[in-house]
Amino acid sequence: MDLTTRQHRELVYHRDHATDCRKKYRPPDMAVITSDKRRWWNGYWTMYTLLRRYPSHGATALVVGCGQGDDSLLLTRMGYRVTAFDLSPDMIELAREISQKNGLTIDYQIMTAENPNLPNQHFDLILVRDILHHVEISKALKALTRMAKPGALVMINENYTHSMVQKVRNSWLVRNILYPRLVSFIYKKEKPYLTPDEAKLNEKELDECKSILNIKEIHYFNMFVTRIIPDNHVFLACLDRLLLMTLKPLGHWLSGRFILFGRTKSSA
Numbered sequence: 077m078d079l080t081t082r083q084h085r086e087l088v089y090h091r092d093h094a095t096d097c098r099k100k101y102r103p104p105d106m107a108v109i110t111s112d113k114r115r116w117w118n119g120y121w122t123m124y125t126l127l128r129r130y131p132s133h134g135a136t137a138l139v140v141g142c143g144q145g146d147d148s149l150l151l152t153r154m155g156y157r158v159t160a161f162d163l164s165p166d167m168i169e170l171a172r173e174i175s176q177k178n179g180l181t182i183d184y185q186i187m188t189a190e191n192p193n194l195p196n197q198h199f200d201l202i203l204v205r206d207i208l209h210h211v212e213i214s215k216a217l218k219a220l221t222r223m224a225k226p227g228a229l230v231m232i233n234e235n236y237t238h239s240m241v242q243k244v245r246n247s248w249l250v251r252n253i254l255y256p257r258l259v260s261f262i263y264k265k266e267k268p269y270l271t272p273d274e275a276k277l278n279e280k281e282l283d284e285c286k287s288i289l290n291i292k293e294i295h296y297f298n299m300f301v302t303r304i305i306p307d308n309h310v311f312l313a314c315l316d317r318l319l320l321m322t323l324k325p326l327g328h329w330l331s332g333r334f335i336l337f338g339r340t341k342s343s344a
């Protein structure tokens with residue numbers, strides 16, 4: 077596999093990260109696909125709330141940049157026939173071990189989001205979670221459009237920061253004074269999971285994602301949560317989400333995560 081310098085750095089970073097993930101592995105919470113009680117304030121839960129509205133049994137799903145395979149495992153349990161890939165052989169090795177232990181058949185492959193070697197117009201669902209901020213977005217979206225069946229479902233759940241907010245984040249005060257304090261408050265003693273090249277999506281990149289979809293819905297999360305408040309304070313997380321639901325246009329400017337869900341254009 078020919079890799080760009082950026083992709084190579086991602087691969088090297090995820091060698092150690094895979095070791096960490098193996099040590100700390102906890103299976104994903106099955107309630108996200110089985111329970112009727114929903115955590116409406118949480119992006120991850122909302123993603124599955126939306127996915128559960130559609131028939132899944134026997135449909136084909138692709139998970140892009142699957143990491144240790146939590147989403148592949150959940151989609152397989154929902155009845156999808158899942159193909160999943162990641163650039164990192166170490167993450168794929170871990171994902172394969174986990175699926176074997178669970179007795180699940182998931183087609184795991186090692187490839188890049190920019191240049192995946194998978195058939196045209198094949199998938200009924202493509203799931204893209206926390207991966208676009210690691211890749212060349214235009215190339216990955218083009219590949220995704222090629223692999224999706226016309227009218228396939230596409231779920232994109234990504235880190236986001238409007239460029240105006242990013243300017244504030246890049247200011248001297250935030251970088252040198254506030255950010256180091258916030259990191260120790262939010263992550264405690266944990267090492268933040270940040271690769272050298274990752275960059276949260278901005279409003280232009282969000283528009284690029286929207287442009288490949290018809291019938292789209294967008295949901296915004298995390299105005300303060302994960303930025304200045306850890307994500308384990310349920311009351312504050314509810315308040316944060318309520319603010320974004322009530323003052324909807326604010327999400328475009330102030331949120332830290334979006335979920336974009338829609339269908340590919342049938343002419344794709």
Ligand SMILES: C[S@@+](CC[C@H](N)C(=O)[O-])C[C@H]1O[C@@H](n2cnc3c(N)ncnc32)[C@H](O)[C@@H]1O
Pocket residue numbers: 083086090140141142143144145146147161162163164167187188189190204205206207210211212
């Ligand atoms: C933040 S993790 C997300 C994993 C998974 N989607 C999840 O949400 O649990 C990012 C993953 O992207 C993979 N990755 C980075 N660059 C990639 C690329 N160009 N193509 C495919 N995967 C890539 C990394 O190896 C890593 O497993």
